[in-house]
Amino acid sequence: MASISTSGGEAANEPASLDELYNINLVPSELYLKFRKEVEGLRVGLNLEFFNFQGNEYQAKIVLKPLTAARKWKFIYEPLHGDIRLLSTKIPITKYLNLQVGIGHNFHLNATGWKWKLSTCLGGDGVSQIRNKTTVGLFPGFDLRIGWKAEYILPEIQGAVGTGEPIFNMNYGRLQASIDRVEAILTHAN
16 A cells, blocks of 8 residues: 655655556457347357467357347357256346246267356446446447456545544545457348
8 A cells, every 4th residue: 555644744645656556468368259140039159169268278159149138048069068058038037137947968078967157247246336338339240249348446545633643644546447358240231
């Protein structure tokens, strides 16, 4: 914590430099290319997902889900891993908390099982981290979706008199933001 002391005769600590107060990473760690086709009330998608660029890791998914606003499920097939999954949509539990359940089978391991996941757009302690996705429609049939997060500590000012602590003490706060994922989405509608 950087502090400034205004009590008589004491040397003031220098505030932290701006480089120490914020860190913004604009290089995504994941890149997705999504090709979608709408067929008779269903969306069929081919997702090519690239991550861990040093290791050149990737995976492919075929995704099938209804186009209706009240869709309750989606089907995912990962040919490289031999996985098939049937997932529910995210079910709102509270304003910020969602539940998703699914059942799946792995052909390589000959194993069937189910999973559940609680998720929120607020990560960490729910106050100091925000995760979100922003979609930008560049032109009809081509969208760019950017997944980002921001972790922050709000600035804080405090002080004391007669306690031996500085009269004025300030924490300048911190911000760490990053773009985690960029998705290029091509949709072919009938």
